[in-house]
Amino acid sequence: MSDSYLPKPLDRSEIVYIAGHRGLVGSALWRHFESQGFSNLVGRSRSELDLLDRPAVFGFLEHTKPGVVVVAAAKVGGILANSTYPADFLSENLQIQVNLLDAALAARVPRLLFLGSSCIYPKFAAQPISESALLTGRLEPTNDAYAIAKIAGILQVQSVRRQHNLPWISAMPTNLYGPGDNFSPTGSHVLPALMMRYSDAVRTGSTNVTNWGSGSPRREFLHVDDMASACLHLLEKFDGPTQVNVGTGEDQTIAEIANVVADAVGYSGGTTWDSSKPDGTPQKLLDVSTLRSSGWSPSISLADGIASTVAWYQANSDSVRA
Numbered sequence: 001m002s003d004s005y006l007p008k009p010l011d012r013s014e015i016v017y018i019a020g021h022r023g024l025v026g027s028a029l030w031r032h033f034e035s036q037g038f039s040n041l042v043g044r045s046r047s048e049l050d051l052l053d054r055p056a057v058f059g060f061l062e063h064t065k066p067g068v069v070v071v072a073a074a075k076v077g078g079i080l081a082n083s084t085y086p087a088d089f090l091s092e093n094l095q096i097q098v099n100l101l102d103a104a105l106a107a108r109v110p111r112l113l114f115l116g117s118s119c120i121y122p123k124f125a126a127q128p129i130s131e132s133a134l135l136t137g138r139l140e141p142t143n144d145a146y147a148i149a150k151i152a153g154i155l156q157v158q159s160v161r162r163q164h165n166l167p168w169i170s171a172m173p174t175n176l177y178g179p180g181d182n183f184s185p186t187g188s189h190v191l192p193a194l195m196m197r198y199s200d201a202v203r204t205g206s207t208n209v210t211n212w213g214s215g216s217p218r219r220e221f222l223h224v225d226d227m228a229s230a231c232l233h234l235l236e237k238f239d240g241p242t243q244v245n246v247g248t249g250e251d252q253t254i255a256e257i258a259n260v261v262a263d264a265v266g267y268s269g270g271t272t273w274d275s276s277k278p279d280g281t282p283q284k285l286l287d288v289s290t291l292r293s294s295g296w297s298p299s300i301s302l303a304d305g306i307a308s309t310v311a312w313y314q315a316n317s318d319s320v321r322a
C-alpha cells in the first residue's frame with residue numbers, strides 16, 4: 001500500500017515531464033525545477049503532442065519513461081469561459097487527465113502530481129475550506145462542469161494508489177496569477193483582466209473602468225512562482241491520498257483587489273460594476289494548514305506579486321496570450 005512510501009528528495013537527473021509546460025503554471029514549474037538543478041525536464045507543446053490523442057499520449061509516456069509527471073495541462077479559463085462552455089471544460093479536462101493518468105499507469109510512472117482547483121469544493125463550504133469539505137455539498141454553477149472533471153482526477157489518483165500501489169498525489173491551488181497568464185478579455189481570470197483594463201484606461205486617458213459582478217466576492221490569490229515551489233515541496237515532502245490545498249490563507253474582495261491593481265498601474269479614475277456578469281462563489285478561502293504543517297509557506301506578497309506581474313504585462317503586452 002502506498003501509505004508506506006516515504007517522500008524523499010528527487011534525483012536532479014530524474015526525467016520530469018511537465019504536461020502543459022507552456023501555460024501559466026507549467027512555465028513556472030519549468031523555471032523553478034531548472035533553478036533547483038533538474039537537468040532532464042521534458043515538455044511537449046500541443047502541436048507536438050495533443051493530450052486529447054490517447055494513443056499518442058500512451059506512446060509518448062512509454063517511450064519517455066519519466067520518473068516524475070506533473071499534470072499542469074488542462075482547459076482553463078475564468079468565470080465567463082467556464083459558464084459559457086461547460087461541455088468543453090468537462091469533456092476536454094476529463095479526456096486530458098484520463099489519457100495522462102492511464103498512460104502514466106501503463107508506464108508505471110513512480111511519482112505523479114495532479115493539479116485540481118479550489119473550485120472542487122461546495123459553493124457554501126465553511127471558510128476557510130478544509131480538504132475534508134470535498135463532496136459535502138452542491139458546487140458553484142458557473143464552474144460545476146470543470147469542478148466535476150477535477151474531482152474525477154482526484155478520485156483517479158486515489159484509486160491508482162489503492163489498486164496499483166503507486167504514491168501519486170493531488171494538489172488543489174487557489175486562484176493563481178503571474179507572468180505568462182492568459183490575458184484574453186473574455187476568457188481570462190480576474191487579475192489579468194483587471195491589469196489589462198486599468199492599464200488600457202491609463203493609456204487612453206479614460207476616467208471610468210467597468211468590472212464584472214458586484215465586486216463583493218472574496219478570492220484568495222497565490223503567485224504562480226510560489227505555486228511552483230509548493231509543487232516541488234509536495235513531491236519531495238508529502239505523501240497521502242487526500243488532495244492538499246495550496247494557497248496563502250488570506251483573501252480580499254474583488255473590489256479591494258481592483259484598487260490594488262488600479263494603484264499599481266497609476267489609475268486614478270472611477271470604477272463601476274456590471275451586475276449582468278456573474279459573481280460566482282461568494283468566498284473561496286482555503287484552509288492551508290496541511291501544507292503549512294508540512295513546512296511550506298508562500299514568499300511573494302500580493303502587493304509585490306501584482307506589481308511585478310503588471311510590470312511583466314506592460315513589457316509584454318504585444319505578445320501576451322489572448
Ligand SMILES: NC(=O)C1=CN([C@@H]2O[C@H](COP(=O)(O)OP(=O)(O)OC[C@H]3O[C@@H](n4cnc5c(N)ncnc54)[C@H](OP(=O)(O)O)[C@@H]3O)[C@@H](O)[C@H]2O)C=CC1
Pocket residue numbers: 019020021022023024025026045046047049050051052071072073074075076096115116117118172173174175176177181182189
Ligand atoms: N490559473 C489558475 O488560476 C488556476 C489553475 N489551476 C490549475 O492549474 C493547472 C494549470 O493551469 P494554468 O497554467 O493556469 O492553465 P494554462 O491555460 O495557462 O495552461 C494550460 C496548459 O495546458 C495545455 N493544454 C491544454 N489542452 C491541451 C491539449 N489538448 N494538448 C496539449 N496541451 C494542452 C495548454 O497548451 P496550449 O498553450 O497549447 O493551449 C497550456 O500549456 C490546471 O490544471 C488548472 O486547473 C488551478 C487553480 C487556479
Ligand SMILES: C[C@H]1O[C@H](OP(=O)(O)OP(=O)(O)OC[C@H]2O[C@@H](n3cnc4c(=O)[nH]c(N)nc43)[C@H](O)[C@@H]2O)[C@@H](O)[C@@H](O)C1=O
Pocket residue numbers: 076077078079080082117118119142143146174175176187188189190191193194211212213214217219254277278279280281
Ligand atoms: C481559478 C478559478 O477561476 C474561476 O472561478 P472564479 O474564482 O470565479 O474566477 P475569476 O477569476 O474568473 O472571477 C473572480 C471574480 O472576479 C470577478 N471579476 C470582475 N471583473 C472580472 C473580469 O474582468 N474578468 C473575470 N474573469 N472576472 C472578473 C468575477 O465576477 C468573479 O466574481 C473558475 O471558473 C475556475 O476556473 C477556477 O478554478
